[in-house]
Amino acid sequence: MNRLARIGLTLALLAGLPTDSRAETREIVIKADGLEPRVLQVSTVDRVVFVNRSGRLVHLDFLGRRDQHHVYQVPGSIWAVFHQPGPHLYVVHFESGEGRRELRGVVEVGHTGRDPDLPECGRLTVEGICVEP
Numbered sequence: 001m002n003r004l005a006r007i008g009l010t011l012a013l014l015a016g017l018p019t020d021s022r023a024e025t026r027e028i029v030i031k032a033d034g035l036e037p038r039v040l041q042v043s044t045v046d047r048v049v050f051v052n053r054s055g056r057l058v059h060l061d062f063l064g065r066r067d068q069h070h071v072y073q074v075p076g077s078i079w080a081v082f083h084q085p086g087p088h089l090y091v092v093h094f095e096s097g098e099g100r101r102e103l104r105g106v107v108e109v110g111h112t113g114r115d116p117d118l119p120e121c122g123r124l125t126v127e128g129i130c131v132e133p
Helices: 003-015
Strands: 025-031 034-036 039-043 047-052 058-062 070-074 077-082 086-094 102-110 124-126 129-131
Touching: 025 039, 025 102, 034 102, 077 102
Parallel strands: 025 047, 039 102
Antiparallel strands: 025 034, 047 077, 058 070, 058 086, 077 124, 086 102, 124 129
């Protein structure tokens, strides 16, 4: 990939625009009583947006190896891109209020080919930050 194309890719990433014509933005809604959907199927180029409509303060914990703990606060919404195929488990923890204390969900990621010249994050990108195992 030439320098100009890399600059364009970087600007698109910074602007939050899809960089692949196959990419879609998919949504998981966090409610006080559940997730919609609880299991979401996406490809490795799709962006997943977690939207907090619970009316409560929550944080999102991406599960992985036992020595990793990836927690992100979700005031309104947060987005992630999953780079490895397979199931990606997560837990939504409620910080306040009555009712359920946590919700569990899965993002099932199917493989989509990528340009081998593009730098890749190994597992997960959240809000543009690579989270490596």
